Amino acid sequence: MADLGTTTPGGYLLVLAILLPLAGIILSFIPGGRSAERVALWSTPFGFALASAIAVDVGRAGKPVVYAIGGLPPPLGIALRADGIAAVMLIAAAVIVTAAALYARAKFATPEGVRESRSSLTFWIMLQAIWAALTIIFVGGDLFNLYVALELLTFAAVPLVCIDGRAETLAAALRYLLFALLGSICYLLGVALFYGAHGTLDMPLLAQRVQATPVVWTAAALMTAGLLAKTALFPVHLWLPPAHANAPAAASAVLSGLVVKGSFFLTLRLWFYVLPALPADRIAAVLGWLGSAAVIAGSILALRQARLKLLIAYSTVAQIGYLFLIFPLAAGSQPWSAIGWSAGLMQVLAHAFAKAAMFFSAGLLAEALGHDQIARLGGAARVLPLTFLTIALGGLSLMGLPPSGGFSAKWLMLQASIASGQWLWSLPILAGSLLAAGYVYRILAPALSDSQVSLELPPKRSHEAIALALTIVAIALGFAPQTFFDFLEIGRPVPAGLP
Amino acid sequence: MSLLAFLDILLALLVVAVAVWTIVARDLFAAVVGYVAYGLLLAFVWIRLYAPDVALTEAAVGGGVTGVLLITAGKRLGALKNVAPEAQPGFAFRLLAGALAALVAGAIGAAILMLPEQPPSLAPEAAAAASTAGAGLGNPITAVLMSYRSFDTMLEKIVLILAVVGVWSVGSDKAWGGAPAPFRQSKPYAPMVFLAQMLAPIGVLIGIHMFWTGANAPGGAFQGGALLAAMWMVIMMARLVEPPRVDAQWLRLALVAGPAVFLISGIAGEVAAGSFFAYPPSLAKPIILLIEAFMLLSIAAALPMLVAGPPNEGPG
Amino acid sequence: MTPSVLAGLVGAALVGLGLYGLILHPHPLRKLLAFNLIGSGVFLVFGIVARRGAAVGFRFDPVPQAMVITGIVVAFAASALAVALILRLSAETSRVTLDPEAWTRRNGEDAE
Numbered sequence: 001m002a003d004l005g006t007t008t009p010g011g012y013l014l015v016l017a018i019l020l021p022l023a024g025i026i027l028s029f030i031p032g033g034r035s036a037e038r039v040a041l042w043s044t045p046f047g048f049a050l051a052s053a054i055a056v057d058v059g060r061a062g063k064p065v066v067y068a069i070g071g072l073p074p075p076l077g078i079a080l081r082a083d084g085i086a087a088v089m090l091i092a093a094a095v096i097v098t099a100a101a102l103y104a105r106a107k108f109a110t111p112e113g114v115r116e117s118r119s120s121l122t123f124w125i126m127l128q129a130i131w132a133a134l135t136i137i138f139v140g141g142d143l144f145n146l147y148v149a150l151e152l153l154t155f156a157a158v159p160l161v162c163i164d165g166r167a168e169t170l171a172a173a174l175r176y177l178l179f180a181l182l183g184s185i186c187y188l189l190g191v192a193l194f195y196g197a198h199g200t201l202d203m204p205l206l207a208q209r210v211q212a213t214p215v216v217w218t219a220a221a222l223m224t225a226g227l228l229a230k231t232a233l234f235p236v237h238l239w240l241p242p243a244h245a246n247a248p249a250a251a252s253a254v255l256s257g258l259v260v261k262g263s264f265f266l267t268l269r270l271w272f273y274v275l276p277a278l279p280a281d282r283i284a285a286v287l288g289w290l291g292s293a294a295v296i297a298g299s300i301l302a303l304r305q306a307r308l309k310l311l312i313a314y315s316t317v318a319q320i321g322y323l324f325l326i327f328p329l330a331a332g333s334q335p336w337s338a339i340g341w342s343a344g345l346m347q348v349l350a351h352a353f354a355k356a357a358m359f360f361s362a363g364l365l366a367e368a369l370g371h372d373q374i375a376r377l378g379g380a381a382r383v384l385p386l387t388f389l390t391i392a393l394g395g396l397s398l399m400g401l402p403p404s405g406g407f408s409a410k411w412l413m414l415q416a417s418i419a420s421g422q423w424l425w426s427l428p429i430l431a432g433s434l435l436a437a438g439y440v441y442r443i444l445a446p447a448l449s450d451s452q453v454s455l456e457l458p459p460k461r462s463h464e465a466i467a468l469a470l471t472i473v474a475i476a477l478g479f480a481p482q483t484f485f486d487f488l489e490i491g492r493p494v495p496a497g498l499p
Numbered sequence: 500m501s502l503l504a505f506l507d508i509l510l511a512l513l514v515v516a517v518a519v520w521t522i523v524a525r526d527l528f529a530a531v532v533g534y535v536a537y538g539l540l541l542a543f544v545w546i547r548l549y550a551p552d553v554a555l556t557e558a559a560v561g562g563g564v565t566g567v568l569l570i571t572a573g574k575r576l577g578a579l580k581n582v583a584p585e586a587q588p589g590f591a592f593r594l595l596a597g598a599l600a601a602l603v604a605g606a607i608g609a610a611i612l613m614l615p616e617q618p619p620s621l622a623p624e625a626a627a628a629a630s631t632a633g634a635g636l637g638n639p640i641t642a643v644l645m646s647y648r649s650f651d652t653m654l655e656k657i658v659l660i661l662a663v664v665g666v667w668s669v670g671s672d673k674a675w676g677g678a679p680a681p682f683r684q685s686k687p688y689a690p691m692v693f694l695a696q697m698l699a700p701i702g703v704l705i706g707i708h709m710f711w712t713g714a715n716a717p718g719g720a721f722q723g724g725a726l727l728a729a730m731w732m733v734i735m736m737a738r739l740v741e742p743p744r745v746d747a748q749w750l751r752l753a754l755v756a757g758p759a760v761f762l763i764s765g766i767a768g769e770v771a772a773g774s775f776f777a778y779p780p781s782l783a784k785p786i787i788l789l790i791e792a793f794m795l796l797s798i799a800a801a802l803p804m805l806v807a808g809p810p811n812e813g814p815g
Numbered sequence: 816m817t818p819s820v821l822a823g824l825v826g827a828a829l830v831g832l833g834l835y836g837l838i839l840h841p842h843p844l845r846k847l848l849a850f851n852l853i854g855s856g857v858f859l860v861f862g863i864v865a866r867r868g869a870a871v872g873f874r875f876d877p878v879p880q881a882m883v884i885t886g887i888v889v890a891f892a893a894s895a896l897a898v899a900l901i902l903r904l905s906a907e908t909s910r911v912t913l914d915p916e917a918w919t920r921r922n923g924e925d926a927e
Contacts, residue, residue: 007774012769012775015769015775019762019765019766019775022657022758022762023762025657025660025661026660026755026758026759026762029660029664029751029754029755030748030751030752030755032746032751067775068774069649069650069774069775069776070632070646070647070649070650070768070774070775070776070777070778071632071772071773071774071777072628072632072646072647072777075621075624076621076624076625076628076632076647076878077632077647077648078648078650078651115676115746116675116676116746117672117675118667118668118670118671118672118675119668119672121664121668122664122665122667122668125661125664126661126664126665129657129661132657136654144648144651144882144885145648145650145651145654148651148654148655148658148885148889149654151658151889151893152654152657152658152661154893155658155661155662155665155892155893155896156661158665158896158900159664159665159668159669159896162669162900163668165669165671165672165903165907166907167904167907167908170669170900170903170904170907171904173900174843174897174900174901174904177893177896177897177900178843178846178850178897181850181893181897182837182850185850185853185854185857188857188886189607189830189857189860192857192860192861192864192879193610193614193860195861195864195868195878195879196611196614196615196618196860196863196864196867196868197614197615197618198618198619199618199619199620199621199868200619200621209619213613214609214610214613215610215613215614218606218607218609218610219610507818507821508821511821511822511824511825514825514829515825515828515829515832518828518829518832518833518852519832521836521848521849521852522832522833522835522836522839522840522849522852527842527844527845530845530848531848534848534851534852537852537855538855541855541859544822544825544859544862545862547818547822548818548819548822548862548863548865548866548875549866549874549875550862550865550866550875550880550883552880552884553858553862553880553883553884553887556883556884556887556888557855557858557887560887560888560891561851561855561887561890561891564891565851565891565894568891568894568895568898569844569847569848569894569898572844572898572901572902573844575902576844576901576902576905592839593839596834596835596838596839597835599834599835599838600831600832600834600835600838601831603830603831603834604827604828604830604831604832604834605827605831607826607827607830607831607860608823608824608827608828611820611823611824611826611827611860611863612820612823612824614823614864614867616867618864618867618868619868620868620873620876620878621868621876621877621878622868622873622875622876622877622878623873625876625877625878626873639877640877640880640881640884642877643877643878643880643881644881644884644885647878648878648881651881651882651885652885655885655888655889658889658892659888659892661892662892662893662895662896665896665899666895666896666899669899669900669902669903670903719884721884721888798888802891805891805892805895806895808898808899808902809899809903
């Protein structure tokens, strides 16, 4: 068993990756004004470089990169760890945050003649804060540290939802905040019970000490409930559609693409890294069923939406449901568990890129046509060809059609479900794809028709390019080689001898 | 049953009773007053749990500043005296909510009763590290906050800044750069002014003292900072000074000083002590006190700004 | 019954009470108050963990107590953010509700 408490040579990269956006927040706040935008934009290539360096280091070492902060190892100190999935998520976050930053330059640049504007300062600081919080979530190794990171994420995401100041967005932001806070406090209560039972909050140490006692089950249930509320899993998904649909496009892309994945990532960490010693078949099944319900309910609700952004937001609710199929499909140490693991991570990545691209496209559409009513999209594909190409390719991934990351994910899920004898899960997977085809068709069919529509404003080429680039990444994920899936396995704890 | 056990049970019942009052009180003002009283009673519970640092923080921040926040909010909403104009929930709904609450409380209570009698704890490790990583600090909680788990504390200061920016962002575009609305709309009230002039200097001195002694006795930057924040709020309530403009450079620097100094010392730790957020052994205590001093400043600046709210347009 | 067990049960009761108030009260400020009650109950659970976890010779475990101090400040910041949103919402509209659809439905058609 690798010693996960001592610093490895590349460990300092983890701290740098966290400190970069944190320093950015401070440097943006003091001078304010245009400096906020400059600091944020200039930090993106460095953040991407750090994420890549971490991935290279993990790949070369073949085991997690570790850093004990202050030189003090757990349980007294706090450790940071980057394994395969963390490294991949860091890169995905860097790319999507960079894309959102570039996309948002047009709307959130400080206007001429004004030294500092409210929406500009808020956006650039919150974007960097989301990036910092996500970095800590991906590499954090201590449960209380992760609580503070979750709070940071919430405080950064909520003001982005209501940044335009309208009543609907304020109400949506308030609801989001209350759901998120309730989730955090449930999580914190679980943390208290874990510490009370085992005297440590470091994930590998806790995994060694944990036993299937009622206290541990209660703590696990509380933490999971809190994280599910933050991930908007059906039936606690109510806050997500209004929040994501009414935020500005760049914010929605980051919210749907990355922010909800943060709490999902922690749920993964909890069940696969801290609690593999627990006989969790029933819990895994419950999560799988909730996920399936989310897939079906979210897709059906998406079909009924009149506004494009709301449709995309409900699609997020549905696609999040797929994520939770990882729990029954990747449990244990069977050969199919690795397939299920790869499937879940591939779904996270494919959805992140495809959904971000869809929200960028929806933003483009809304600006160019002046509205985002699906009923009035007739003939729009002729005036906005690149945008609809992006939507089509993104829809390909959401539907799970080849070649795309989404197809790869769903195909792997089907493989895992059949190989593990849990073929029942294939039903919601296939049904979800069918329904997704339905709502993608709803968007594309009128757009490709012969009606005439006029543009209010010509679309920005740079925006179209950004959206297209992200959706191409989502497609390219479908061609991921086996080494990619082997990389995802680095650092994944495999319980010995448990079915 | 000994006197102490009897008093403990009395205290517990009182805390629960005041909490019930907070929930069932008809109007917001009564509920908030109940909550402040509850915070003070809770401080006693914390003292019985041998946690004077937490008692200080709970009384100051949890009870005091939160109470000011909620009363100020209620006043601005004009909702202090309102009796929930929305329809009161029906009896069936109350029953359901009560059942759910009882279930949750019961589950947590059961889990607490089942916690191991002699659980593993980090107290021995903390004591063992006190002279090395703990910088010889006499107060082990300060050692945890500023050394062992300093990363958490640094993150939390960033969270405070985020909250301030978030609160400011809710204002209108036109008002950006201006100052938040004054704490009181009416003319300065003479007894309030007198109280502020008498209390503020004493409070500031006590706050700084609490921060300074926090190295070896209960106290620290959080508790001292909360007291300093309260004094600034008292002065603003007396309208001796008005809330500052949000684009004031000194305010921005004050807010950011704590996390900035923390970050710089964390980075310097890699160079000077071999690991990020480590301290060179001979200089550990002075560096910690320096960081805490700036944290004191940031907390004292951030808490009142969080209560003051977003920039406000127009006079009052 | 040791003080820590008593305090722990009080904490559990507070969480239940706060949850009741959170579900029941329609006004967001009352919900916020109830939420703070839940928070202080959770912190009490940390507190008893700190007290019980004191190995022989120590009066308390400093690590959970430090976590509570951090948590109290974070909880206050959250309350402040929620209050700011509530005040702004009431300034923009005539009543404060958590339902985002209340505005679009009232306008009769979907807002942009």
